[in-house]
Amino acid sequence: MWDRVVVDSVAFARDASGLHATVAVADLLRLRDVLFDQSGEIAYDLTGTVNKDGIASLRLDIAAELLMTCQRCLGPVKFSLRAVRNFELVPEAQPLGDPAEEPGDIERIHADAKLDVVAFVEDEAILCLPMVAAHQTGECCLPVLAGSESAGKSPFSSLAVLKRQ
Numbered sequence: 628m629w630d631r632v633v634v635d636s637v638a639f640a641r642d643a644s645g646l647h648a649t650v651a652v653a654d655l656l657r658l659r660d661v662l663f664d665q666s667g668e669i670a671y672d673l674t675g676t677v678n679k680d681g682i683a684s685l686r687l688d689i690a691a692e693l694l695m696t697c698q699r700c701l702g703p704v705k706f707s708l709r710a711v712r713n714f715e716l717v718p719e720a721q722p723l724g725d726p727a728e729e730p731g732d733i734e735r736i737h738a739d740a741k742l743d744v745v746a747f748v749e750d751e752a753i754l755c756l757p758m759v760a761a762h763q764t765g766e767c768c769l770p771v772l773a774g775s776e777s778a779g780k781s782p783f784s785s786l787a788v789l790k791r792q
Contacts, residue, residue, distance in 0.1 A: 632744040636716055639742075640675030640683035646744065647672045652693065655749045661756060663694040663703040671748045683716040683738070689751055695760035700767035710755045 632646070639646075652658060653665040669691040677683050688711050697704040716738040717723055723735045761767070 631746075633741050634744060635740045636675075636685060636742040637683050637738045637740075639673075640677055640685060640716060643675055643677070645672070645674045650745050650748060652691070655745070655752070658749050658752055661695070661753070663696045667691055667693055669708070669748060669752055671744075673744060673747075684733070685714045685716065687712045687714070687747070687751055689748055689755070691752065693756075695756070697762050697767050698759050699761050702762075702767060704760050704762050704767075706757070706760060708752060708755055710751060712751060 632648070634644070634646070647670075649668045649670045651665075652662065652667045652669065655669070659665045669689055671690075672688040674686045675683065676686070689708065690710075691708040693706045693708055694703040695706045696702075713733045715733050715735045717735050719737050719739075723737065726734075729735055
């Protein structure tokens with residue numbers, strides 16, 4: 628097992644720190660449960676800043692090539708995960724406010740003295756996944772339906788051929 632990366636979010640932002648790393652999908656329990664397999668890794672880049680008004684913020688860039696399960700054929704379908712998110716750090720005692728009043732490119736989160744970076748990356752990756760993954764129309768092999776041509780064929784018809792030989 629690997630060590631978790633933990634940072635003080637406010638100090639990280641105040642120091643204009645940066646963290647660039649990768650994490651294996653196999654190590655992300657919640658994410659791997661919704662994927663076709665555990666292959667691949669997520670590359671992330673976390674940077675901290677403080678704006679001119681003294682507000683600390685984090686910027687998270689994540690990228691990965693994942694295999695999800697197609698909901699039509701149950702086979703693997705590739706999904707390119709790319710996301711850039713900006714988070715304004717709000718003191719724990721202060722309410723986050725109405726999400727509808729947040730600027731479009733910034734989300735408010737509570738500052739955390741022990742921010743688990745890997746869990747943070749996993750949360751954002753899960754939020755970026757499509758609700759239903761599927762191949763483009765015509766790219767997957769659909770299972771044979773009950774009303775199709777082969778549905779009227781007996782499952783023992785191939786045995787009848789062998790019996791005649």
